[in-house]
Amino acid sequence: MSVCVRRVYEAPEPGDGLRVLVDRLWPRGLRKEAASVDEWPKGLTPSAGLRRWYHAGEGSYEEFADRYEAELAAPEAAGLLDRVREWAARGDVTLLTASKTPERSHAAVLARLLRG
Structure with a gap:
């Protein structure tokens, strides 16, 4: 099992495994066929308020990650x-x-949690 993070605009690669879009909105200018997305769990994304707070530069990435992890404790x-x-336990997940900076995004937080 491996979990990796990639930009959705990059071409799919054979080793991607299950491709999971972890953004709430569909990426601009990208056709669904070109993205090769297998799953899209929209409820896994940060709240609108948290996204706005982080993108406004009001806090550090570490604080964003802590707040996002707290949101991930909600039942949904x-x-x-x-x-x-479960998907990751069965095989590779991307x-x-x-x-633009996936290594400092909510996707990186998810990847860290999934890797355990």
């Missing part, structure tokens, strides 16, 4: 996170995001 998000854990 926790259930979806468990589902992605978390896809439109973020």
Whole structure:
């Protein structure tokens, strides 16, 4: 099992395994066929308020990660996170995001949690 994070705009690769879009909105300018997304659990994304707070530069990435982890404890998000854990237990999973800096995004937080 491996969990990796990639930009959704990058071409799919053979080793991607299950491709999971972890953004709430569909990426701009990307056709669904080109993205090759297998799953899209929208309820796993940060709240709109948390996203706005982080993108406004009001806090550090570490604080964002802590707040996002707290949101993931809510029943719907926790259930979806468990589902992605099950997928990862069965094989490779690639978390896809439109973020320009995926290593400092919510997708990186998810990947860390999934890797345990």
